[in-house]
Amino acid sequence: MTAGLKGLKYFVRTFGCQMNENDSEHIAGVLEREGAAAAGRPEDADIIVVNTCAVREKSEEKLRSYLGRLASLKKRRGVLVGVAGCVAQLARGDLLKKRPFIDFVIGPANYAELPQVLALAAEKPGVRTQWSPEWQEFGAETAVRASRVSAFVPIMEGCDNFCSYCVVPFTRGREKSRPSSSILREVRSLAAEGFQEIQLLGQNVNSYRDPEKARSFSALLEEVCAVEGLDWVRFLTSHPKDFGDDIIRTLARRPEACRQIHLPLQSGSSRVLERMNRGYSREGYLALASRLQERLPGILLSTDVIVGFPGESEEDFERTCDVLRRVRFANIFSFRYSPRPLTAAAKLPDDVPLEVKRRRLIALQDLQRSIQIEINRSFVGREVRVLCLGPSVKGGGRFAGRSEGGQIVNFEAAGDPVGRFVDVRVTGCGPYSLHGTSGPADCTPRRFPI
Ligand code: SF4
Structure with missing residues (x-):
């Protein structure tokens, strides 16, 4: 640790996805390495970093209101x-022009700096948003983890797919895979520290290509x-178009690989x-979902x-609703379309009226709610x-x-089961969670069938 920020307190506010949550853990790690300590709220901090999300207009609206509070x-x-984060990368110097109270703007490839x-910002406002064509390491060992049980491990960043509505290729750049030696070092160290669960992260994990040994995602998954x-x-x-049979085979072979897949539709x-x-x-997606459900019995799928x-x-x-009825996702994240800057779709007329978007979103969410209630009810009475x-x-x-399928489970337990596996007898449920009572916590590592 150096002592450049000794005696100062920092606060990091995170908007957006797990990738941003993980980045914020690393930002906190960089600040603590320099001697700063965490503040519980922005009012007590000397340094505030807002880690932003640009994926949807709504997240930018939330950001605008938060920045107003900071002003x-x-x-x-x-x-x-x-x-x-992503708004920093997208807006760069414009942020300083529009909001002169901001002292610095830093892009996702620059957190180590x-x-x-x-x-520099203590003297004069500054912007650091240089792209990097290669993976940037910034000290996994010093990340300040939000959980001591489950850890995020980034394996790639960026995206080459250019979905016409998505701003990510413009905020995170082209795909960059992290060397497998670095990923495995971090995973081994987390396992040695007692973490029970690892979540491998990336915008498009199944297009991972190890820059050292050209390993595919399934080979990396096997090693992890x-x-x-x-x-x-x-x-x-996961991107449905890159979800090859090799990944399904690894999932079927490795009992550590949870039977839960997020597969955006x-x-x-x-x-x-x-x-x-x-x-x-649509047919390709339905065929992949069926393959996953047939070859990995009990798997729970979620989607966007x-x-x-x-x-x-x-x-x-109606065709989208039909896919929901057929696949029966355990969870969905659903949104109204909003045009994002620089994207191809932003040039198309945004011709579905707002009230129609609202009505469709409510209808979709009502349908999904009823499916989730049915799925969750099927767990009542089970362990x-x-x-x-x-x-x-x-x-x-x-x-x-969390269950292996990713369901949230609230339960009563004797003793302190945090960080341990427990078998919960499910006694009830709602659309978004299960609840029940646990047996004794399992102190020993789980034994898997070979
Ligand atoms: S694959 Fe995902 S991250 Fe990449 S452009 Fe499409 S939606 Fe965005």
Whole structure:
């Protein structure tokens, strides 16, 4: 640790996806390495970093309101305010022009340079958003992890797919895979520290190509699963067009690989998928979902859906609902389309009226809710293996964890099961979670059938 920021307090506010959550853990690690300590709230901090998301208009609206709050905080007291993440990469110097209270803007490829950026920002506002064509390491060993049980491990960043609605290729750049030696070093060290679960992260994990040995994603997954001491391995996000049979074979062979896949659908209409430049058809998606469900019994699938994409008709929308009925996802993330800067779709007329987008979103979510209730009810009366992540936000002395399929399970337990596997007898459910009572925590590593 150096002492450049000794005596100062920092606060990191994160918007967006797991990739951003992981980046924020690394940003906190860089700041602590320099001697800064975490503040519980922005009002107590000397340095505030806002890690932003540009994927949807709604997340940018939330960001605008948060920045407004920081502007008034800055009027009251001296604090360095920085904007990081995807909005930083996209807006760069414009952020400083529009919001002069911001002291620095830093892109996702530049977090290792945060100490230098901070030193300069104390004198004069600055922008550091250089692209990098290669993977940038910035000290996994010092990341300040939000959980002591489940850890994110990034394996690639960026995207070459240019889906017509998506801004990610412009904020995270082209695909860059992390060397497998570095990934495995981090995973082994996390397993040795007692982490039970690893989540491999990337915008498009199944297009991973090891820059050292040209290993594919399935080969990497196999090696990660084989790391001694790890019980569960998950990964996201997968692109349906890159989900080869080799990955399914690895999932079938390795009991550590959780039977849960996030497989973004976006639309159930081939016509819309083509306009989205997704690279698969409705039939291709349904065939992949069936293959996964047949060859990995018990697997739970989740997905992303956009409603109201330019030109989406009622018939197109009905086709999306039909895919939901056929696949029966355990969970979906659904959004109204909003045009994003620089994307191909932003040039198309945004011709689905807002009230129609709203109606379709409500109808889709109602349908999904009823499917989830049916799926969750089928677990009532059964025993489910759960990794306990901590106290439940529901309170009442209960705990919360995740099942292998990714369901949230709130449960009562004797003793302290945090960080352990428990078998929970499911006594009830809602659309978004299961609840029940656990047996004794399992202190020993889980034994898998060969
Ligand atoms: S696959 Fe498409 S939606 Fe996903 S990050 Fe890449 S461009 Fe965006």
